[in-house]
Amino acid sequence: MAWVRxxxxxxxxxxxxxxxxxxxxxxxxxxxxxxxxxxRAKAAGAAVSISRPGTDEAGHD
Structure with missing residues (x-):
């Protein structure tokens, strides 16, 4: 699984x-x-990777 916007x-x-x-x-x-x-979404230019929402840049809650 991966977080994307x-x-x-x-x-x-x-x-x-x-x-x-x-x-x-x-x-x-x-x-x-x-x-x-x-x-597939990133290859199509439809999405970008993000950190899990609700975390800081390092991935901490």
């Missing part, structure tokens, strides 16, 4: 679901998503 709307079809499910992520929101989703 979506810069634009993004749809992800989990490979394990064989195209039967589409997850939609809204621009301007942060989510903890599967790594495959994070990689």
């Amino acid at each position: 979506f810069e634009r709307d993004f749809e992800f079809d989990p490979p394990a679901r064989g195209g039967r499910v589409t997850l939609r992520y809204r621009a301007g929101r942060s989510y903890n998503v599967p790594r495959a989703c994070a990689l």
Whole structure:
């Protein structure tokens, strides 16, 4: 899992679901998503990596 903030709307079809499910992520929101989703979203320019919300730069609560 990876924390990302979506810069634009993004749809992800989990490979394990064989195209039967589409997850939609809204621009301007942060989510903890599967790594495959994070990689595809970042490659498409739709998301950027972030630290877990509620933590400081070092990842501490």
